[in-house]
Amino acid sequence: MKKLFISLLLFVFFSVQSFAQANLKAIDAYINKAQKDWNVPGLAVAIVKDGKVVHAKGYGVKELGKADKVDEHTLFAIASNSKAFVSSAIGTLVDQGKLNWKDKVKSHLPYFELYDHYASEEATVEDLLCHRLGLGTYSGDAIWYKSTFSAEEVVRRIKYVPQAYGFRDGYGYSNLMFITAGEVIKSVTGKTWAEYVDQTFIQPLGMSRTITSTNDLLAKGNYATPHKAVRNENIVVDWVNWDNMGAAGGIISSVSDMAKWMNFQLVNGKIGNEQVLEYNTQANLWTPHNSYLVTESQKQNRPGVNFRGYGLGWAVSDYHGRRVIAHGGGYDGMYSRVLMVPEENLGIVVLTNGMRGISGTITDFVVDKYLGLEEINYSEEALKNMSYPMYDRIDAIKAKHVPNTQPSLSLDDYVGTFYTPMYGDIHIKKGSNGLLLEFEDAPLLMASLTHWHYDTFEIKWDVEHAWFDFGTVQFEFDQSRNITGIKIDVPNNDIFFHELELKKVESK
Template sequence: MKASVVVLFILTQSVFAQVNTKSLDKYFSQALDDWEVPGMAVAVVKDGEIIFAKGYGVLEVNKKKKVDEHSNFAIASNTKAFISASLAHLVWEGKISWDDKVVKYLPYFALYDAYATQNATIRDLLSHRLGLGTYSGDVIWYKSEYSAEEVIKHIKYVPQAYDFRAGYGYSNLMFITAGEVIKSVTGMAWDEFIQKHFLNQLKMDRTVMSVNDLPKMDNIASPHKTINEKITPIPWTNWDNMGAAGGIISNVNDMSKWMIMQMNNGLNGTDTLFSPIVQVDMWTPHNNYKVSLASQKNMPSKHFNGYGLGWGLSDYQGRKMVNHGGGYDGIYSKLTMIPEEHLGVVVLTNAMTGIATSITMKAIDEILDSGDRDWSKEALPGAKRYADYKKKRIAKKVEARVEGTSPSSPLESFVGEYYDEFYGQVNVALEEDHLVIDFVPAPKLKADLSHWHNNTFKLEWKEIHAWFGFGTLQFMYDNNNEVTGIEFDVPNYDIFFEEIHLKKM
């Protein structure tokens, strides 16, 4: 026993000797400053061992508590791999098949047409190929009090974006549905199943699956948003109703254990959490999408982009790359593995920037001796251009405001109940001298309405929202000058209010 420990120690030290951890440490620290990220944690695993794990910066801007390898962040869409692994476990046990129809387990599940509804499979749910647009329908669950089942019952109203199994549209709604399939098959909620079959087995002791668990914990990163050029802490947002698509909260130490198990083909010591056969399914492309010209220029060795079952797939310098990103309100994550090298990198940050990709690629290059690119320096100008583009998008709308106008009818005419079968009920009330809009399923989206121009009003949100800020709505009229509905314009790239078409009841 002592001899084996000595051998393990020597092997681990040998890996350390080959990797310039001091150089990486310096690079990561500089990148944190360059990207103006409050805090970040990074871990690297190689050949079944954690060879690097460290925190940088602070848990919350303007506070002293430091990030370390045990600091918890939202991993957001990196949750999806836990859902696919859970279903893989059930496939391995013979309880389900990847090709089982979804309606077999969720009779209330429905898509935009009968054929898609009846033929959608578990495999389809996990590979973003069911015909919905990227992020389409996310406004249904965002900050709403709908249960997961209630969210799923609204999916039939989400518009079709492309033909069934004929395109790529990243869909959180389908992973919410997959989580409910786990519940139907096992009688256990998705989070209970993951706790029992993965977190407990891997001793991921600080990993939780709801923000409701955070008050009893310490060492928690605060989410941040840049507001008026200032990095600002924002509250944690409850994602329980979509938790199967993005609800897990973890740290790089725990996530390293997850990566080691993944690269060990589902084995955890002598225990099998899922078989190598079903892992092949998860890591096989089920839905391919183009490598853009910009991506080809940035990474000439990349030949394909695809999505397996809960995992993004591509290649880097002749090696398969298995990865996923995650975006939560004020927190971003990225997990990447090069399975044939038994190499994995996880990056967790408490800001909404693209730093994680640069950190990941630098670590991979250093460990595989595959180049000396300054990924961070190369990426920063593009990130700043994108930030400027988003500002200009808002500025253009502000510039279009027509001063000196007034609504076509008194404020009282806008008061009432509005409804859209896609979303639900929204109420407009008159409080003192101004209008207030109340999204009934999502009280946290309540906003005052200030007159913008004509029959358009600006949304003055009661709370800070990570994905959007500026927004307007327009009251619609019929030919008799009667208010008939509301249309939204809330420019952002994640939560699409324009999918809501309210009719006055």
């Protein structure tokens, strides 16, 4: 009987081992196929389980048309996955007694202002980290995007961003509030958010390839090239410096390094024997502070999910009775995702050099494999429903183009300076071949203007931009046919030029 019992134990042990190995092979095959099916030039994936890195691998190439392969050490922008580093950094300052979650933001940044006095006075440090302060999703991002404004200058302009919903009465994903959180860290510590995060997490965890600025890419080497997605086509775009919004999305890392970050989170904030982030503090980061509706269709598409919300720098939900702690990231030409299931001591990170939603289909597949659930080909299902809403909007605008019209004024009459408090000055100038569009504080947004129809001109950007391309400038007039302002319409889902209410302040 004893021999039979031992034999059964050995059978179960080797069956589990074989299943785990088969699991990883199936995952690897799935990722390989998905990378090709989604037409993503390159990506890397790491999986940690029970404190160990069980998978860390690159797929595809660093740059379309070149032979260099992605590996587990290749650098990608993790974009908004940086937010968890910043919220965790603030958590350590709470643990040290240097600030409190309920501190008023203005007690650390007296110049901080929102759309009204009450919101400005009552906003807390905690509020900054959970997207509930009344600003719309991505609203105001046009202030920092490719601009020369410092982080402090960006924060000083937030008061001009329009209110979208009631104070603490909704959800609007706000990069501006995390930029503000970075400035709070600087105020409290005397160090930039990047310096503090580097000294507190990156160096102690041995994340030796992780950097906080594109300025350090060349020195590190082995980095991927960003690619814009234009329907089924990939177009190489330049790396863009995000230093002025770095606290919201500036970290650049590899899956090998991010595996260390996930393991730090999964052991409840310990590095070696040191408790860097207290247990209750991390629990607060992982507690929903801003819940949002899970619709019936969402439940059908993802059975096992009953609630969703945002903690502090992390999205929080459930899945078949387990907590899921996750976040996505979107940078110019790169998407990423981090997902952890603490009860399973499981973490997955996906970094890509393309702008297609492949990362969620990988993390979901991996989680199901480890939970022993029925296999669903999330990649295949998502590809069936692939859409290109931005380009559909552009097509709709182009379909209404009226040919054979003429501008009502001479080109010289359109020249002038146009101002909005949120942003500053934008100039329309006369060039050798027509009109020019010039953002005074964002020289990377230079463009020429060609006549579209009537008093509307098409924007021809000097360089390729990842988040947008086609756009128009429409001139506005008073009853005497004097130009009073311009409206910039650039269809996209992230950088809202239409928020800039530009009024003419100077002729020629």
